[in-house]
Amino acid sequence: MSEPVTGDAAGTLLLRGGTVVDESGERRGDVLVADGRVTAVGPTLEAPAGARILDAGGCIVSPGLVDLHTHLRQPGAEEAETVESGSRAAAIGGYTAVVAMPNTDPPIDDAAVVREVLDLGEKALCRVAVAGAITVGRAGERLAPMAEMAALGVHLFTDDGAGVQDAAVMRRALEYSRALGVTLAQHCEVASLSAGGCMHEGAWSSRLGLPGIPAEAEELMVARDIALCRMTGGRVHFLHLSTAGSVALVAAAKAEGLAVTAEVTPHHLALTDAELAGYDPVGKVNPPLRSVADVAALRAACAAGVIDAVATDHAPHPPESKDTTMDVAAPGMLGLETALAVTLGALGPGVAESAGGAETGAEGEPGGSAGMAVRDVLGLLSWQAARVARLAVDQGGDQGATVQPGAPANLCVFDPTERWEVDPLRLASRSRNTPWAGQTLTGRVRHTVRRGEAVVVDGEAQR
């Protein structure tokens, strides 16, 4: 997985006037980048001759964001997204690496498809890592050739879109994974309890007359896989946890010392099932948006360190898949370009003006943010996520936890106070299914630097 840090055609960059926030702390500092690496950090750096100067005034300069959960839709659904368009959306959102989910058509369940997506990712605006399927065709029956995919650098394996329903299959997969040192990422959903459901089962689904997906559909599989993790010694990453019960189970498993990690999505941190009150299928997502109490529990779990990463579950769909009735609408929403603002709103230090859908005080809405330090929120979005995906510097990858001389120049530069309106027509994604359309978010990426190249400048992708 070791990856040479190349300078591409980047030359020398000076990010001037920002505040560096990374795992080691926070300090005022200009950042000098050359040959794909950070070469100097200091309060006021002189620009070397020929250096390109980017204004970072009022901005936070952090390690680039890492998304553990991106649906790039290629191969098979290029009308919704491609590796190219999705990676551009990622870069605009401050991401320097994403993990492409394998529920493509054909699915990423053997070396050939892994190679195809990795090749497409070579020209992308961010690192495109690939997750492989656990079972052939994501059908939940026969194990996919995990070793041949692992040999190409695949670390996360998942049948995402569905959970591995058969406990025996999951047991064998976990046992087999141990020799490879890889992690099985589970989409926890007991299909017999969720069948036909199109939203969280609770007060809103009962009123709206929509078939529900109970919290227990997720929690039963979380509990099962914790038991299988204990039994096999394999490593499990829980994708997009959405319920209070799930995070309580993970907290207990971690306290026990089991090898489990977990992610939550920005939308599950910010929105509730009340989003479906108008029957707009843009709010249909799997797992579904949950109750106010669940949102509060997810935020608390992030603040308590139970959750390792915030991952977008960026799920592009063409308009015709969403502009229909709730029963047949495709589940999923965009995330890459709004994740930083939404997550800062839900978890960050500000409480007065939280991110979309999370205004303080309104009845039935999640209250103020979790009040976490910006550094801790960035850990969830960047270096902690990188470790789950084995993309961190000390794991042979190029995602640093600190911005210091010698670190790979994968950087996110964002203004935490800039307010901007989400215009679906101006998103880099090929799709438009964002629940924040027309809303004003706070916090916007100004520049993204990938291997020393300024791939996003002043919010605009450079290629």
Added chain:
Amino acid sequence: MSDAPTDRGRHLLSVTDLGADGIAEVLAVSDAFAEVGRRAIPKVPALRGRTVVTLFAEESTRTRLSFETAARRLSADVLSFPTATSSVKKGESLRDTVETVAAMGVDAFVVRHPCAGAPAQVARWVDAAVVNAGDGWHEHPTQALLDCYTIRQVLAERSGRSLGDTGTECFSGLRVGIVGDIRHSRVARSLVGALAPLGAVVTLIAPGSLLPTSLEGWPVEAVTHDLDDVLGSLDVCYLLRLQLERGSGAFLPSVREYSAGYGLTARRAARLGDGALVMHPGPMNRGVEIADEVADLPGSVVLRQVANGVAVRMAVLFLLLGSGPGADPASLVSGAAGE
């Protein structure tokens, strides 16, 4: 009971869009149109030149005919679009279908769809008025309105007062039990949403597997699994139709077991209070939720419900497409439909 975008007054998506005053207005206007229905030529020119489309993605001949009759008696042009058997089956999306029909110049869509919220979606796609004729498990507003109309009609007759004088006070304190598959019933959701604001006291009676997961926010007095316990206290016993496939083991052990616990048998009917009404939205499963002989008792007003459907649907269409809420239908009703 939903917060769907409604453009209150422009569409009828949920009975809660109306509120107590809106329901009272529909009932009052229905009185005038019921009179029309008794004429030799039961037709008025109220909606002449207007076009009403019935868009039924789920077959319901009774409801469709009731709406189409109502529209015709108002002199509207009526188009029938059974999507269950036409373009949607050929792969056309609901949105394309709706927009295509709307392009022909349509003033109202009457929508029946197996998915909750479909009429709300249609309302976002077109400028025309949208009437929910039953969407999934969500609502069936005109059914609840015609049920309210029927209750009021019977109670007015008994008290010897005219319908006009009756208003909606007759609902105050009225004890209504709704029996059966509440979970999957659009009729139940609309009935609760109509009866509660009028002051009725609603009790839900069902086995646990046929109750909604949550009743948070439902304006009901009580929920019970024991029909026999509450039977004697009811002024109205409203029986929901049991979808017989629910008896296949998924929700109920058997239809027989349901019938034993929740069917209105002759023995149970005898324990109803004097004058209690027995209601059913139809079509009835005789011998399942209602015994054959009970369906034909004097207290059973099932046929009246059907008869009143046309007048109530005329009122709904008139209020949405006529001169709007607050308009007096009397002047239109007094005119003849002659060309």
